[in-house]
Amino acid sequence: MITREMLKPFRHTERQDFFTVPGVMTLIDDLAKEPRLTLFLGAGASVAQGLPNWNDLLTRLLMQVSHHDRRFANDVERGTWAGLILQSFDSTAAGSVIKARARDGAFASHLHTALYATADDLHVRQRGSDRFARAVWNLILFRKEAGLETSVVTLNYDDELEALFKKSASIRAHADRVGISGVVSIHDEATYKEYPNSGSLFPVIHLHGFMPREDWEKRRSQAFVLSSLDFSEPWETHWSQEVLDDRALDKWLMVGMSFQDSHVNSLLRRRRTLAAGGPLSPAIGIMSTQGRPWHNQPATVVDLLAESEQTRLAELDLILLLTSYFFQDYTFLDEVAHKSKDANLPSYTDRRRKWHDSVSLGTEKKSPLLDRRQSQVREKLISLRDSLEALLPPAASDEQIKVELWLRDIEKRSLRMVASSEIRIVDHSRAQHFALSRDSPMAAVRGFTHGAVRTHERDAHEQGAWRSFTSFPVRLESEPYWDLPIGAIVVASTLPLVESIFVSDGMDASRRVYASMPEITAMLGPSSPFGKIMERMI
Structure with a gap:
């Protein structure tokens, strides 16, 4: 059980730089030495890639599925309606509206468009927007080089990790040196059953579905977790449960995700159950206040809200660290990666x-x-x-x-x-x-x-x-x-x-x-x- 005393070194304060918070640099050193680490990625990772955050993605989808509704005179009215849906209900309710309104099985097409094909992102899809994915690969490869095992589980639909591996010659060369020949996307029961036969391929586990940038038409019939019904299904019977159970006693590092997600909370509860009262190393969560709705509140209010969230998640054996900016999330991963390679490397600060x-x-x-x-x-x-x-x-x-x-x-x-x-x-x-x-x-x-x-x-x-x-x-x-x-x-x-x-x-x-x-x-x-x-x- 995480005590208030254990949380003290990680207390968030708006007036202090994240990397000078007393417990942060020590935690980086500790994570760099973990023999088995499972990294969970949420929507915050996609934001750093130039992709929409969770609310923006839902807004884009709501706009698309209402495009042919003649009751809306224009996009302004559609935008107002989409905004009110998100304000009035939780995100899973918005997901239910989107799935119900998607015509003739067109949800996959709408999702692909909302993720990748927006005019505002045309100039963003460049090397400068791959830093989070690059940091993840640094973590995987440097730890592999040091004889340490890393697993990656994502709640995101996008293919940023797979795409960067395919695009980057330097990452592929590094992977080849440590015995990784490619990437396999695990996103449903069929791909999970094939996984044991994937040889030297590195698995990226997509819990909520997978929508690649290319050849996406093959995903038209794929199930995506989005609606209230999807999130209410018992996770114990989900295809991913076995692979996650195998990693329950790993050190968990959860980055860029909403800890309001019922699935995330379910995973943390199940991890405690599987430990069966035995020694369980606390999970670590990294969340940016830049992506929170209370980011523009006075500093004292943000500090108190951060403390409340830290206290709530401590009950689930998770220590939450709050960064001020998105770039600090992947910089944290970079630091763990570099410390895995060289424990004597001077600290980030x-x-x-x-x-x-x-x-x-x-x-x-x-x-x-x-x-x-x-x-x-x-x-x-x-x-x-x-x-x-x-x-x-x-x-x-x-x-x-x-x-x-x-x-x-x-x-x-x-x-x-x-x-x-x-x-x-x-x-x-x-x-x-x-x-x-x-x-x-x-x-x-x-x-x-x-x-x-x-x-x-x-x-x-x-x-x-x-x-x-x-x-x-x-x-x-x-x-x-x-x-x-x-x-x-x-x-x-x-x-x-x-x-x-x-x-x-x-x-x-x-x-x-x-x-x-x-x-x-x-x-x-x-x-x-x-x-x-x-x-x-x-």
Whole structure:
């Protein structure tokens, strides 16, 4: 039984950075050494991939299944109705409405469209939106390399883990080195029965159904868990129960999920039953307050709500840790992965401090070093801007592009603009800051806190030449920082988003941004001339 004393090291406070909460770094070290770990993934993992969260997915589905209902005059009325459904009833009731309204077995088609085929996501489905899936594969492969076993169970319908394995040559090469030849999706009784014969394939268990991006038509007759009836079925008779029972005594790590889900609570209760009074290591839950409906409440209220949720789940032998931002969820997984590989690796907070102290612009108003660094980075941003504008057709003279680099200031818990393709910053102490916030409309902050490509568009009545902004999170991926989030590159356009380069030529535009990142990030670590000079100065 988890006591209040056991929860103390993990108490959430809005005024404290997640990775400085006393028990977090110790927990990372402990999880890195667990011989058997089962990782459960919820909708929060999909959000970091650029996919809709649970409520957004339900809203999209409600809009689609009501499209031919003539009682709605337009999409505004459909949207109002969908919003009221979600406000008035729980999500399973919304699922019942969706399944009842789906015409002629069209639910699978609606689900595929709601997950993957939205205009807003066209420019998001790029490398910058695979960080959560990449962190999961890091965890699987680094632990496998260390002789540790990892299982993955997801409540999500999407194929992000399978797709990244197929897409990433580096992940496949690493997997091959540790004896994993591919991935098998376990999503119903038939695929579960085939699993023992899958050889060196790594199983990804989809408890609620599976909807891949490609060849989805084969899923038309598949059962998906969504409605009130689906969630009321006894889970003890579900096809997945045996495979989960085999893992009941593993260490459980549950990330990015709603702990209001009746299935999740059922799993935790059954785990306690199977332990039969014997020693049971508490499950660990990671949940972002960025995805909670109370995220914009005063800090004291959020702290009390977080404490209430921690207390409730402690009864089910789960210790809940609450992050402030989505990117911290998968950063936690990255840290466990890297510690599995190298127990002596400096902690995330130590690596972050080292980077901030050696590369931060500081508060100096005049410095030849800062001027030189800004000049070098600015040249790269100008080159990127010119490369993006080269994609514009000759007739599209109305669109102009600017590129900015924003870096994290850990002292002020903000992002600071350190370089721009359009201006030279003379006084670094006066550079523009945006405070880190869960609900900030600013693209730089949204991209950084979500850890995925995000956009912001000015209202038509707002003044300013720049109308839309697309933010790409920036990380230092290699030694000595190992997947350290440090800021964001923001590309601004003089046109609204739907008319901008990221819709008209989104794939090429995004590729050019990512192609420029290695040269830019090379200037932001100690291996750069600037970093070495600053280390000597410090």
